Amino acid sequence: MTDTSAVPAGTVTSGDDTHLRILSRTDLAGIEISLSDVVSTVEGAYRTLHAGQSDNPRKLTVKPHDEHSVSYAMLGRDGSRDVVAIKTSYKHGLDKGREDQHYYTTLTLYDDVTGLPVAMMDCSRIGSLRTPAVSALLARECAADGARSALVIGTGTQGRLALPFLLTTLPDLDRLMLFGTHSEGVAAVREQLRGHFPDRDVELVTELRTAAAEADVVVATAGAHTPAAIEADWLKPGALSILVGHGLAPSTLHQADRVVATSEAQMNVTGTDMADAEGRLPAVDTEFPPVLAGVAPGRRSATERIFAYNSGLVVTDIALGHRFAQLALAQGLGTEVPLWQ
Numbered sequence: 001m002t003d004t005s006a007v008p009a010g011t012v013t014s015g016d017d018t019h020l021r022i023l024s025r026t027d028l029a030g031i032e033i034s035l036s037d038v039v040s041t042v043e044g045a046y047r048t049l050h051a052g053q054s055d056n057p058r059k060l061t062v063k064p065h066d067e068h069s070v071s072y073a074m075l076g077r078d079g080s081r082d083v084v085a086i087k088t089s090y091k092h093g094l095d096k097g098r099e100d101q102h103y104y105t106t107l108t109l110y111d112d113v114t115g116l117p118v119a120m121m122d123c124s125r126i127g128s129l130r131t132p133a134v135s136a137l138l139a140r141e142c143a144a145d146g147a148r149s150a151l152v153i154g155t156g157t158q159g160r161l162a163l164p165f166l167l168t169t170l171p172d173l174d175r176l177m178l179f180g181t182h183s184e185g186v187a188a189v190r191e192q193l194r195g196h197f198p199d200r201d202v203e204l205v206t207e208l209r210t211a212a213a214e215a216d217v218v219v220a221t222a223g224a225h226t227p228a229a230i231e232a233d234w235l236k237p238g239a240l241s242i243l244v245g246h247g248l249a250p251s252t253l254h255q256a257d258r259v260v261a262t263s264e265a266q267m268n269v270t271g272t273d274m275a276d277a278e279g280r281l282p283a284v285d286t287e288f289p290p291v292l293a294g295v296a297p298g299r300r301s302a303t304e305r306i307f308a309y310n311s312g313l314v315v316t317d318i319a320l321g322h323r324f325a326q327l328a329l330a331q332g333l334g335t336e337v338p339l340w341q
Contacts, residue, residue, distance in 0.1 A: 016116060020108075020339040023121035027333040028324055035133075035168045035196060038320065042133045043292060045078065045319035050289035053079030056315045058265045068095045076314035078322065082112045085318045087123060098156065098182075098223060107321045119325045119334060123317060126324065128157050130316050134262060134288075135242050136165035138308045139217050141291050141298035142260055144238040147216035149175040151205070153230070153247035154222030155185025162219050162244075163189065164196040170217070176202045177211050179228055179247075209234050216240065220247030232256070237303040243274070244310045250274045254282055257304035262288045266311040284309075 048054045055077040062071045072089040086108055093101035107126060109118035139147075150173050152162045163176050176193070180186045186204060193200055205211040212218060212234040218241040222228055228247040232255035235241060241252050253259065253274050261267045264284040275281050288308075290296040299306060328334055 018338055018340045019336045020117050021119040021329070021334040022337055023119050023325065023328050023334045025122040025124060027328055028122060028125045030333075031324060031327045031331070033129075033323070033327065035165055037323070038129045038133045039136060039165070039168055041319050041323050042130055042316045043137055044080065045313075045316045046137075046289045046292045048078065048080040048319075049313070049315050050293040050295070051079075054315045055079075056263070056313050059269065059314070061269055066095070068093065070094060074312075074314035074317070076318055077112065078315055078318045081319065081322050083109055083118065083318055083322050084112045085109045085314070085321065087314050087317050089123075094224065097225070107317055109318065109321060109325060118322070119328070121321060121324065121328075123321065124157075126317055126321050127312065128161065130320050131158050131244060131310065131312060132161040132165040134310050134312075134316065135162060135219050135244060136169040137292065138242050138260065138262075138288065138298075138310060139166055139219075139240060140169035141288075142306050142308055143170065143217050143240045144299065144302050146172075147240075148173060149177065149215050150217040150219065151177040151179065151211050151215035152189070152202075153179045153208075153218070153220045153228045154226060154245060155180035155182055155189050156221065156223055156245075158221035158244050159185065159219075160188050160192045162221055163193050163200075163202060166217065166219070167197055167200065173217075175214075176200065177205045177215060178202045179205050179208050179211065180222075181227065212239075218242065218248070219244065221245045222247040232305070235305050237305065240299075240306045240308065242308045242310055243271075246273075248274075248307075250276060252305075253307045253309075255305075256282075256307035258285050258300065258306045259309070260284065260286055260288055260291065260298065260306060261309040262311050262313055266313070267309045270311055271309055 060073045069092040074087040089105040105123040107123040108120040221244040229249040232251035286296040
């Protein structure tokens with residue numbers, strides 16, 4: 001196991017102006033990194049963005065008319081690391097089941113001090129860690145004091161690490177619930193939870209309305225074909241609902257007492273399925289970076305129902321991707337490609 005603390009947070013050995021180091025999914029899969037390291041890295045990216053040191057422009061989106069696929073391009077700059085990067089994402093088969101879909105995502109990093117490339121990497125593991133870490137930070141800042149129960153909807157990539165990350169930022173949670181319809185996904189959620197917290201288990205729920213009424217924190221990570229759709233009046237006073245994928249009905253947004261978004265601009269691009277009958281989304285009360293910085297409150301009262309929209313910001317991908325690049329280069333991982341020769 002790699003001691004991640006032994007790799008300085010601000011140094012990466014860049015290549016030269018003719019070669020690009022490629023970090024494959026296999027290269028990144030073997031790198032050990034703690035959940036707390038991931039949370040700290042992601043939180044640092046948000047704080048740097050709020051301080052005005054980073055740039056996170058709105059993502060570009062392309063969809064065909066029948067919406068069978070979607071592609072994104074995201075450019076950003078991390079000012080604390082002096083790294084520029086572009087992330088691309090392409091998913092095909094949105095009209096099909098999960099097993100018939102194709103998904104590819106990459107991140108290319110450049111050192112903005114030397115002007116040299118750092119690496120191009122598969123970004124699937126970065127996203128699988130970054131997103132639940134953001135949900136866990138949202139829960140830490142926006143859940144009611146004394147929150148003890150959490151419900152996760154969905155057992156796909158984002159659902160499988162949701163509970164371990166929640167326990168990292170809210171260690172006092174004592175009831176963990178899961179709603180999922182895929183047996184292999186449920187088994188994967190349990191495996192991930194026990195891998196990080198061997199003494200904890202998850203309660204599989206089938207009565208979603210009952211579970212939602214008992215949850216202090218709800219994290220909806222399911223795919224588009226989920227039967228789950230929690231309504232606002234199912235939630236108890238003081239509940240926090242976090243939308244990552246699907247599993248919440250639009251009423252949880254439109255009837256919320258407070259709306260928090262990682263980025264209002266991104267929510268307006270990717271959250272259109274939560275629009276009302278007139279195609280409108282409500283205004284966001286606060287974005288999340290000011291909450292983390294202590295400038296805006298995450299919660300104003302113990303009883304308000306809060307809706308939080310977790311959309312990926314490329315600055316968090318850059319920070320975590322850079323962290324993985326540090327660890328990978330320290331181990332000599334990756335393949336040098338003479339791309340510009």
